[in-house]
Amino acid sequence: MNRVIMFHTIRDKDWFERVVLLLGKKYKFVSADDVEDYYYKSKNLKNACLLTVDDGDLTSFEVIYPVLKKHNVPGVFFVSPKISRRDGMLNFWFQEIENCDKDKLLSYFKETSNRGIRSLSLNRATFNDMPVDEIIERIEEYKFKNNISPLPPQNMNEEHIKLIDAEGLVKIGAHTMTHPFLSYETDERSKSEIKDSLLDLENMLGHPIKYFAYPNGLPNEDFGQREIDILKKTKCRIAFSTQYKNFSKRDNPYSIPRFGVTYGNENFIMMKLLLGKYYPKIKKIITALG
Ligand SMILES: [Zn+2]
Incomplete structure (x- = not known):
């Protein structure tokens, strides 16, 4: 069984570290390049697990990244270059x-x-x-x-992203510019959301961006063949959905499924699915944290 796991905001470093350690007992952590080679170069993967984080909020840098570095675990962070440059939009x-x-x-x-x-x-x-x-x-x-004061920037800026990219353990992928439901947008807008996010990040980091995650991400709902066709004409090699299942050779490399894991209510079922016999252990940890 090969899996991609998707995280978002993680505020609890201990919780995240324990999850990573437990996943490491059951799976072999792989990089996005390994998954790319699995689809394009018949690389064999067994019990592989790729960690991905969507949106790139500040906890990606302050909580998640230090844990991945400490344990030398590869991953991908999917970000918006528009948000990270604070370009007219501070937050999603x-x-x-x-x-x-x-x-x-x-x-x-x-x-x-x-x-x-x-x-x-x-x-x-x-x-x-x-x-x-x-x-x-x-x-x-x-x-x-309603005179609501501006929310301070919640997400990583250009410097954070450049630093992570330069260190190389965690790859940077694109996640559109403004996080639309792509299927609600015009052909033109869907195209620019995808292509501009890849190109802006390429300019920022000085190399092509090979990975993309669809916002919200349900195949045939939040995106479809139109978006897959747009991506195929870019330098992007693999793209991730939020379809909740293992990945296999049967997937379209531009619609690779992922398991979402959120700190909170749905944890129990998801962790049970992911961890099998390690589940009772993690359940204790989660319960203790309340
Ligand atoms: Zn997102």
């Missing part, structure tokens, strides 16, 4: 949502849009086809009208 729109009173913001979305929005969870269905520019505009209007 879903981070701004967390900074607002969600009930009030939801009412504002309902008042100002006839799309029948039911909630503001990070889930494509709840936004009913709303393009990302409209989501961002609504949030900005709401913040302005």
Whole structure:
């Protein structure tokens, strides 16, 4: 069984270190290059595990990266160059949502849009086809009208990303510019979100970017053949979805599935799936942390 695991924000270093150590007992950690070679050069992988982190918030640098370095575990961080350059946007729109009173913001979305929005969870269905520019505009209007002070930058900046890239253990991959639900965007916008994020990072780091992760990431929902075809014409070699299963040769290299692991409520089931007989151990750790 070969697996890619996806993390987001991790605030608890001890928890993350224990998870890494336990995963290391069950799997052999591999790099993104190994997974690339698995798909393109018939490299054999057995019980392989690639660690990936989406969005690149500051905990990627302050919590996750030091643990990976300490144990010499490779990985990939998927980031937006627009966000890291603080280029007109300091934070992802879903981070701004967390900074607002969600009930009030939801009412504002309902008042100002006839799309029948039911909630503001990070889930494509709840936004009913709303393009990302409209989501961002609504949030900005709401913040302005309610005098909500700006959220300080939550994500890694250019310097953090350059340092990680230079050290080489963890690779940098692209994650679009503004984190849209790509399937809601026009052909042109979907293309620019993908290509610009790859090219901007290439310019920043001085080498081609070979890895990409789709925002939200469910195949045929959040992205589709259109996005795969866009990526195939770039220097990107492998791309990751959030389809919850092992990866195998049967996958399209531009739609490699991943297991999401979040510190919080869903941990128990996911860790059980991932860790098998190590599960009781980790359950104790999680329970102790409350
Ligand atoms: Zn993301």
